Amino acid sequence: MAAFMDPDEAIAKVARDIEAAQERAARAGELKTAIDRVRGSAASPRGEVHAQADASGRLTDLHLKDDALNLGADRLAALVLQTVQAATRDAGARAVALTEDAFGTDSPLTTHLRAEVATRAAL
Numbered sequence: 417m418a419a420f421m422d423p424d425e426a427i428a429k430v431a432r433d434i435e436a437a438q439e440r441a442a443r444a445g446e447l448k449t450a451i452d453r454v455r456g457s458a459a460s461p462r463g464e465v466h467a468q469a470d471a472s473g474r475l476t477d478l479h480l481k482d483d484a485l486n487l488g489a490d491r492l493a494a495l496v497l498q499t500v501q502a503a504t505r506d507a508g509a510r511a512v513a514l515t516e517d518a519f520g521t522d523s524p525l526t527t528h529l530r531a532e533v534a535t536r537a538a539l
Contacts, residue, residue: 440519447518454514456507460499467496467503471511473536475500501537508533 421429454471464484468477478500484492512533515526 443518447514450514451511454507454510456503456505456510458499458502458506460495465492465495465499467499469500469503469507471507473504473507475503505533505537508536 451471455468455476456471457466457468459466462483464481464487466477466479467475470476478496480492480496484495487495512526512530515523515529519525
């Protein structure tokens, strides 16, 4: 025989569940806004290249010092690529930290984002 919950208790539980879902939705909206504003940055070891990327890995800013032009095309290209990758890793780490703060380090969302950032960093 199935045990039934008191109707008032069942209504209170549903109300708590709805409230918890609304709070998670609000946090998710706030998190999306915060992640959209994330920028990671990096500089080459001697400062010839400065790069900035957003949390999706898109390059948002790139500065080259005049000295960078003396490196030669191949060396400069490699340095730019390394610096952009470092900026992308920095942005990813910032996004993961925001997600951990909002939903906890072991939440499915945090775990998914952490894996996505790690995969992107390995490319």
